[in-house]
Amino acid sequence: MGFELTKESYAGGIKAVTIGKGDNALTIGGQTCYPFYQFEGEMPGKPIIAMEIWDMEPEEWPAAAMAPFKDVLGDPVAWAKKCIDDFGAQLIVLQLKSIDPNDKDRSPEDAAALVKKVVDAIDVPLIVWGCASPAKDEDVLKAVAEACQGENLILGPVEEKNHKGIGAAAMGYGHAIISSSPIDVNLAKQVNILLENLGIPLDKVLVDPTTGGLGYGLEYTYSVMERLSMAAMAQGDDKLQNPMINNLANEVWKCKEVKQTAEEAPELGDPERRGILMEAVGAVSYFMAGSDIMIMRHPEAIKLAKAFVDLICD
Amino acid sequence: MALTGIQIFKLLPKTNCKECGVPTCLAFAMNLASGKAELDSCPYVSDEAREKLAEASAPPIRPVKLGKGVRQTTTGGETVLYRHEKTFFNPTILAGTVASDIAAADLEQKLKIYNAFQYERVGLNLRPELLVVKDAGAGADAFAATAKCIAETSEFNLVLMTEDLDVMKAGIAAAGFKRPLLYAATEANVDDMGALAKENDLPLAVKADSIDALMPLTEKLTGMGLKDLVIDSGAREIKQALEDQVGIRRAALKAGNKALGFPTITFPCEMASNLDMETVIAAMFVAKYGGIVVMSDFAAESLFPLLLERLNIFTDPQRPMTVTEGIFEIGNPDENSPVVVTTNFALTYFIVSGEIEGSKVPCWLLIKDSEGLSVLTAWAAGKFGGDDVGMFVKKCGIMDKVKHTELIIPGYAAAIAGDVEEELPGWTITVGPREAAHLPAFLKTK
Ligand code: B12
Ligand code: SF4
Incomplete structure (x- = not known):
């Protein structure tokens, strides 16, 4: 008797979310099977890598992460363009680090003006990521939403605490949002329900499950993502059928082993390749858990992750 | 399939002697069925009953012991598809490759470097465990010499990789004491390789060019009395390889397919042209069901991320790792x-x-x-x-x-x-x- 693959019976799929506008719009998600299980479902779009840029010059990046961008680190517009022109980025994430109230505390108006400048300068969709301080993110993302009306940006992270303000602004000015919760299926569902109650259609929502670094909590995020996929697809829970996004670069590149020099940690090998491979291996792990957008930093890590996605999809 | 308490009871002596710590054989049977007791607590079960019980309680994916010494490991023995359902038990084993024609001095140097790839983390020592000795066509003596050097001078355990029976025999003679995995039995040599593995009581890998072609081979080998098998569906293209890994795991766990109830061996080294790409492919196998992952080489920068990923994926999700207050x-x-x-x-x-x-x-x-x-x-x-x-x-x-x-x-x-x-x-x-x-x-x- 021949071998017959035992197939999963799915009760639902992931919603397709469109971001950006016009010719440059991208559709995320839409899959009807677990990650890359194309033998039993469809993956219409491949998972996408978003290249991150910061709104200020990073102070603590290891040398390996700085090197590819050294001429543009203080200039977000040039930085974004470099990502697109030199490294083929399909999607940009602007990390608003400078708005952190415990640090530089940049004003909502300034931040919004900067986002507008970046959005006008690039021809790929833009994600705007706050500083994870709920009140400040609310103020800033509201201003950003207004300044960039109709651009169909993706704004996040949106938590229970600030969902009303950011949600209403996103709806009013035509943007998608990222619903965020700390590694918990029920909390993820709760934020989505709150957003829906506010009147936001769930096909304008991505889910951020909260991302742990490789060796620093990856397993928790990994499993919660698998559980979210199961809830969405095997159980058909229509409150959780959203594409997922992982803010990976931040986590990987801040850990000790990525920062150690060859002198400090000779046993860990070449610091540059080490960081690149830690980012790439982290990315593949989360792709296997169901990530639809991976926020990444190093062009070489991105190349590897992209090559992997291409190979496994086609 | 698991037996019920009553089915187990029928196989016990029924003397109610209480030596197992509970008042009756029936109570003991019930505890066995629910996993609350160990069969060994009853000194009076017959060998025949013991075998039946062992067979019935055999895990759906055979745990296969590999190697000897400090880097001895087990692969297989998994019981779930997703780690949050219980846990994954036996971390994907990482293997490097050494060609059988390597010069003695180069090998010595290589082993020294590989041996240094050990990392302390959360009280554990993270390190790779296997080296594949790959027949480079330099003859049985070279193969045996390389295997012997690794077996005797390093902690690494081995996979002996050749389809030539004489070369394999020489390898076993040199390194058999370290319980190497033999790679591989194929359709062409299955009888001889099977006999060789059986005679030397060694684990055996089975390679075919599809899952379909794999099943008759494992059935034949289990028919010969071999239990410790590791399987390779032959896929060297990532997409097919993932499908096969998932197919095999589901077959064993969901469909009770005994012919596929074995750990797998995978070859990123044959799926990419550089170590970086091998590393990301290996990352897929660590997450999705690779029992053994064979790389062309080890480098600290590629091993360390994989060891971290493996540590994370194989951590018990029900119990965070703690230290005492x-x-x-x-x-x-x-x-x-x-x-x-x-x-x-x-x-x-x-x-x-x-x-x-x-x-x-x-x-x-x-x-x-x-x-x-x-x-x-x-x-x-x-x-x-x-x-x-x-x-x-x-x-x-x-x-x-x-x-x-x-x-x-x-x-x-x-x-x-x-x-x-x-x-x-x-x-x-x-x-x-x-x-x-x-x-x-x-x-x-x-
Ligand atoms: C993994 C994780 C979990 C795991 C638990 C992991 C674990 N065993 O702790 C799970 C999924 C279970 C979890 C649950 C929750 N989590 Co959680 N979780 C994380 C995550 C992703 C990583 C945490 C981690 O492991 N860090 C690594 C360890 C090593 O860090 P650490 O202990 O802080 O140590 C560092 C420093 O503090 C410092 N340090 C440590 N000790 C000392 C001592 C001294 C003297 C000094 C100087 C320094 C120092 O050194 C370390 C390295 O620099 C973070 C977000 C993130 N990316 O960081 C959220 C996070 C910590 N979680 C959060 C929350 C809210 C929760 C929940 C309460 C959610 C909920 N409502 O259910 C629950 C609570 C748990 C429960 N009720 O059981 C929030 C906390 C928000 C806040 N600011 O209060 C975070 C920040 C996520 C977020 N942004 O919302 N979480
Ligand atoms: S030790 Fe064995 S024979 Fe005695 S009561 Fe227990 S199960 Fe029965």
């Missing part, structure tokens, strides 16, 4: 040494104690039980609040060991400083840096 002395502290407090999450402890050690400033590190949660998580969950941290400092006995009254708390727990102070009148609560990496500089100013 109490006072840890780092670097012979005295009555004037700083007192530092953190949670009992093993990762947190590992990072913080590592930084303190690196700082060369002797310290008292207080570990407060926070149910295995990290600092921020514990704080958010109410397991590292100001009152309990203060109470703990009072009760743990540190006050008898130091003369000063300063407590250093984690930067991320700055919010609890006031409450700790209230609980510890007269003490100065100093908020440390957020990241442990900044601890050494901070401690040096103390």
